[in-house]
Amino acid sequence: MDEELLDRYADLIVGFGANVQPDQVVAVEASVEAAPLVRKLARRAYERGARYVDIVYFDPQVKRIRIESAPDDSLEWVPPWLGRRMLDLGELDAARIVLTPFVPPGLLEGLDAVRAGRDQLPTVRELFKVLDDRSVAWTVSPFPTEAWASRVFPELGPAQAVDALWRDLEHVCRLDEPDPVDAWKQRIDEIWQNASRLDELDLDALRFVGPGTDLTVGLLPSSRFAKEGGGATTRTGIHHVPNLPTEELFTTPDPDRTEGVVTSTKPLDVGGSLVTGLRVRFDRGRAVEIDADSNVETLRRRCATDEGAARLGEVALVDGESRIGRLGRTFFNTLLDENSASHIALGDAYSSPIADPADLPRINESEIHVDFMIGSDEVTVSGVTHDGGEVPVLVGGAWQI
Amino acid sequence: MDEELLDRYADLIVGFGANVQPDQVVAVEASVEAAPLVRKLARRAYERGARYVDIVYFDPQVKRIRIESAPDDSLEWVPPWLGRRMLDLGELDAARIVLTPFVPPGLLEGLDAVRAGRDQLPTVRELFKVLDDRSVAWTVSPFPTEAWASRVFPELGPAQAVDALWRDLEHVCRLDEPDPVDAWKQRIDEIWQNASRLDELDLDALRFVGPGTDLTVGLLPSSRFAKEGGGATTRTGIHHVPNLPTEELFTTPDPDRTEGVVTSTKPLDVGGSLVTGLRVRFDRGRAVEIDADSNVETLRRRCATDEGAARLGEVALVDGESRIGRLGRTFFNTLLDENSASHIALGDAYSSPIADPADLPRINESEIHVDFMIGSDEVTVSGVTHDGGEVPVLVGGAWQI
Numbered sequence: 001m002d003e004e005l006l007d008r009y010a011d012l013i014v015g016f017g018a019n020v021q022p023d024q025v026v027a028v029e030a031s032v033e034a035a036p037l038v039r040k041l042a043r044r045a046y047e048r049g050a051r052y053v054d055i056v057y058f059d060p061q062v063k064r065i066r067i068e069s070a071p072d073d074s075l076e077w078v079p080p081w082l083g084r085r086m087l088d089l090g091e092l093d094a095a096r097i098v099l100t101p102f103v104p105p106g107l108l109e110g111l112d113a114v115r116a117g118r119d120q121l122p123t124v125r126e127l128f129k130v131l132d133d134r135s136v137a138w139t140v141s142p143f144p145t146e147a148w149a150s151r152v153f154p155e156l157g158p159a160q161a162v163d164a165l166w167r168d169l170e171h172v173c174r175l176d177e178p179d180p181v182d183a184w185k186q187r188i189d190e191i192w193q194n195a196s197r198l199d200e201l202d203l204d205a206l207r208f209v210g211p212g213t214d215l216t217v218g219l220l221p222s223s224r225f226a227k228e229g230g231g232a233t234t235r236t237g238i239h240h241v242p243n244l245p246t247e248e249l250f251t252t253p254d255p256d257r258t259e260g261v262v263t264s265t266k267p268l269d270v271g272g273s274l275v276t277g278l279r280v281r282f283d284r285g286r287a288v289e290i291d292a293d294s295n296v297e298t299l300r301r302r303c304a305t306d307e308g309a310a311r312l313g314e315v316a317l318v319d320g321e322s323r324i325g326r327l328g329r330t331f332f333n334t335l336l337d338e339n340s341a342s343h344i345a346l347g348d349a350y351s352s353p354i355a356d357p358a359d360l361p362r363i364n365e366s367e368i369h370v371d372f373m374i375g376s377d378e379v380t381v382s383g384v385t386h387d388g389g390e391v392p393v394l395v396g397g398a399w400q401i
Numbered sequence: 402m403d404e405e406l407l408d409r410y411a412d413l414i415v416g417f418g419a420n421v422q423p424d425q426v427v428a429v430e431a432s433v434e435a436a437p438l439v440r441k442l443a444r445r446a447y448e449r450g451a452r453y454v455d456i457v458y459f460d461p462q463v464k465r466i467r468i469e470s471a472p473d474d475s476l477e478w479v480p481p482w483l484g485r486r487m488l489d490l491g492e493l494d495a496a497r498i499v500l501t502p503f504v505p506p507g508l509l510e511g512l513d514a515v516r517a518g519r520d521q522l523p524t525v526r527e528l529f530k531v532l533d534d535r536s537v538a539w540t541v542s543p544f545p546t547e548a549w550a551s552r553v554f555p556e557l558g559p560a561q562a563v564d565a566l567w568r569d570l571e572h573v574c575r576l577d578e579p580d581p582v583d584a585w586k587q588r589i590d591e592i593w594q595n596a597s598r599l600d601e602l603d604l605d606a607l608r609f610v611g612p613g614t615d616l617t618v619g620l621l622p623s624s625r626f627a628k629e630g631g632g633a634t635t636r637t638g639i640h641h642v643p644n645l646p647t648e649e650l651f652t653t654p655d656p657d658r659t660e661g662v663v664t665s666t667k668p669l670d671v672g673g674s675l676v677t678g679l680r681v682r683f684d685r686g687r688a689v690e691i692d693a694d695s696n697v698e699t700l701r702r703r704c705a706t707d708e709g710a711a712r713l714g715e716v717a718l719v720d721g722e723s724r725i726g727r728l729g730r731t732f733f734n735t736l737l738d739e740n741s742a743s744h745i746a747l748g749d750a751y752s753s754p755i756a757d758p759a760d761l762p763r764i765n766e767s768e769i770h771v772d773f774m775i776g777s778d779e780v781t782v783s784g785v786t787h788d789g790g791e792v793p794v795l796v797g798g799a800w801q802i
Binding site for chain 1: 423424426433436439440443444447448451452453454455456458462463466467469470472475478480481482485486489
């Protein structure tokens with residue numbers, strides 16, 4: 001492993017992504033394989049004065065073993081201490097660093113989809129309360145595990161695949177820039193400028209038109225893109241960057257006003273099961289038909305979790321300048337793939353993009369949040385104004401605003 | 402890694418050590434390196450019907466990083482969720498499997514002993530409540546990590562050292578027997594027979610005499626050896642084996658009546674710091690002088706944790722038939738070394754060896770429990786009767802009772 005690259009990466013994640021503060025408690029959650037980077041993160045966090053760094057190593061192989069072997073009626077059981085830890089992190093106004101993926105793409109292949117859908121760990125429902133409270137300064141970044149890299153580069157041996165994925169990650173995380181933090185500040189400012197221009201249009205809806213797609217996503221009166229353009233701020237005023245890399249601008253839509261059909265432009269990994277060829281029809285905000293070429297049952301079960309699980313909690317636009325999109329690769333990983341193309345998410349909504357508290361009771365609530373990619377150079381995005389007119393927003397990946 | 406050996410080991414630990422029951426929650430705590438065995442343990446536990454297997458991977462390198470880099474006033478801070486998890490395991494009458502060592506011998510060498518002493522994780526104080534309640538069916542077994550093996554076999558390369566340590570462990574864990582469970586049942590029965598004979602003597606104290614040692618350890622009126630001879634039983638009646646391997650018979654002494662001087666017969670690892678040449682003088686139960694050739698400050702700080710930390714919570718006898726003792730090796734690991742020779746422990750006492758509840762308020766309480774070895778073939782153990790007479794107990798490693 002390239003120690004110097006790990007050091008630069010840890011600097012970026014701790015110093016800019018999570019923006020760790022003196023006396024702050026810092027949670028780090030990662031796959032066992034990510035230990036070399038986790039140790040660098042711990043050292044950087046302590047050097048910045050962290051009170052305590054709480055490492056949780058997740059073992060995806062034990063998740064697979066559970067789904068294979070545990071008694072049927074036990075699979076939904078969640079130990080109470082996992083949820084309370086998450087709430088405690090909120091009460092402590094902690095930082096939280098996640099290295100993705102916990103579960104490599106395809107890990108759950110060959111398993112019973114119904115059983116797989118019952119075990120939603122390591123996600124705990126308390127996470128969504130903490131996100132809504134904006135108490136935790138969180139950041140998610142990728143770490144190339146062998147199983148993941150072998151999926152992205154099936155033609156290479158495991159070690160070569162990991163090397164190739166590191167090279168991609170170094171580029172898309174802008175670690176190949178002389179000053180990665182400065183490079184990110186510039187890119188995030190660009191995203192914010194575009195988001196502000198979009199907000200000025202005061203749109204009523206976004207419309208996506210392309211092969212297999214004609215979807216209109218209604219917005220709430222105070223849905224804003226620029227409030228969260230690339231960065232975020234906790235309730236105590238700590239700036240953090242939830243996703244590194246980040247290339248998207250997003251908002252919270254009206255959960256009752258999505259209409260039409262949409263075809264996913266990338267395969268989607270749902271907790272270890274790969275959903276390909278996904279097609280969804282929405283009626284008055286609800287996903288009423290869900291079809292796919294593989295693993296459709298996993299997603300259908302996920303969408304039956306609760307009332308909000310079949311409605312939208314997010315709509316996001318990604319332009320053609322995205323370093324991830326320009327690589328033209330499918331990473332089988334939501335963090336990277338969602339920052340390569342415009343996307344929507346089923347399930348829980350963020351409250352932060354909503355400008356008027358009067359709109360907050362209307363945003364979507366759920367125990368799930370599943371992003372899927374619907375954008376490409378062939379998909380045109382336009383804005384629907386309150387008088388019913390349409391203005392071009394993204395054509396061939398280029399901003400029209 | 403020898404998959405077949407790992408399978409047999411997992412069978413022994415899950416089926417006999419922890420004796421996992423249907424619908425039981427099972428905690429597994431281990432070093433990151435132990436993942437191959439941890440996964441076997443998880444599968445065996447689920448196959449026996451466990452409701453959930455909670456894996457906690459401890460990273461000793463992050464512990465070292467904390468002691469090196471964290472702010473001075475933060476080192477005693479313990480996240481509340483760790484203690485609550487332990488209490489929850491008790492409320493759930495869970496099983497708990499620990500793979501030792503969490504912290505390899507010598508890990509903390511070169512660090513400030515005062516700072517090292519402040520970070521007692523992964524031990525949490527709530528553990529002692531759970532032990533006292535006899536709510537959790539716990540078992541501790543060794544896993545040969547590279548850092549540990551390299552300390553035991555410094556003349557070998559890391560991979561060879563791990564192989565050599567595996568061979569020792571296979572032998573002392575009786576995995577080289579055709580039926581390891583049956584072999585353990587026999588050995589535990591032998592220990593129980595010896596403990597019962599010792600109880601029949603109705604002793605007032607044990608006396609250890611050898612090079613640098615003349616120590617009398619007073620017993621409580623109802624201190625018994627046979628109640629916990631090799632095995633244990635939870636409050637709900639689950640038999641489990643707290644230590645595998647186990648070669649000791651032990652009881653809870655009177656914390657006010659230890660007198661004399663004792664010289665340790667093996668080096669002692671205290672949370673990663675090696676204490677050699679340890680000599681302790683006791684006066685009316687209290688360790689009033691603690692000296693050593695190395696790292697004495699680490700132990701002195703540990704013994705200043707609370708009032709009970711300088712008094713005895715355990716006295717244990719190990720005979721010359723111990724497979725560990727017969728190897729004649731120092732393992733720099735308490736589980737193995739304490740089962741190679743007679744020993745005493747500073748700190749918290751077990752309530753289970755006490756026959757009369759009236760004696761329970763007198764047993765020692767502390768947040769620490771530090772075993773150290775005081776037996777060898779050169780140390781004679783005799784029993785002191787209530788009329789002040791002495792009867793031989795162990796001479797040259799052989800029982801005299």
